[in-house]
Amino acid sequence: MDPTEFWEQHYEKATSESSGRPTAVLEKFVTDRTSGAALELGCGKGDDAVWLAKNGWAVTAIDISATAMGYARANAVRNGVLEKITFDQRDLMTDFPTGSFALVTAQFLESPVVFARNSIINRASRLVAPGGLLLATSHGSVPSGSWEKPDKCYPKPKEALENLSLDLREWTQICVDNLERFAKGPNGEEGMVIDTVIALERKG
Template sequence: MDPRTFWEETYEKASPVTSGKPSAVLERFVKDRPVGRALELGCGKGDDAVWLAKNGWEVTAVDISETALGYARSNASRNGVKDRIAFEAHDLNNSLPDGMFDLVTAQFLQSPVKFAREKILNRASQQLSLGGLLLITSHGSRPSWSWVAEGTVFPTPQQALDALLLDMREWDLVTVDNFERMATGPKGEKGKVTDTVIALERRA
């Protein structure tokens, strides 16, 4: 299926209600950083973008789904931060927002339909200012509610980093590791999951 159609249908079936909470990894690695300009890839319903804006960031938040972006704009309005977030529709296979950023965040930017994820993340990393943070979180395990096939072997953190094809002479490592947490599925399911986290700073 065409990616735009897939994600439109996915969000059209979803509730506009959000958790109101940021991604755990985003909060953990960004809460103490100096604020600046942030690029969020795959913003969904907007909770991460709202959290960043509430904490002083100027945010460009991207999603392929206009329905998701509508939910996210409403979320930003409810929280009084719509003027700090620019929501943009992009098929990341084809385009990225213009500009340079102090933070590029991609929290679970994964898809069951065709998606050149590693190439996209590599391109986005080139839009980081010196000293900026690249923060990528991906699924490192399969919860019971996942669309990922049973028996899937997940990359190690190092394998996930290697797949980005970054020139590591340009980066300082903050963390490349797995972290466990308790998660809630779309129907209230509870389970322990593993997050694979890559956090790198562009060398000044």
């Protein structure tokens, strides 16, 4: 299925309500950083963008889905931070942003349809300013309600980093690891899941 069509259908079936909380990894690694310009790849319903804006960041939030953009914009309005977020609907496979950012974040930028995640994050890494943070999180275990097969094997953290094809001489590795967190599934299921976290700071 065409990626735009897939994600439009996904969000059209979903409620506009969100958790109201940022991604745990984003909060963990960004809370103590000096705010600046941030680029979010795959903003969904906007909770991460709203949290960043509330903490002083000027956010460019990208998503392929117009419906998701509408949900995220309404989220920003409810939280009084609309003027701090630029919502930018685009397909990162064919249309890429420009600029320089103190933070580039890609939280669970994964898809069951054709999607060149590694090359997109590689390209996004070039927009990280000296001293800035590249933060990419992916699933390290199958979460509840996932479209993945229950026995799917995910890359180990070092393999996930290698797959991004970065020149590691340009980066300080803050975290390349699997982190556990407690999560609730779409039907109220509770349990521990594993996140594969890559946090890199560009050398000045």
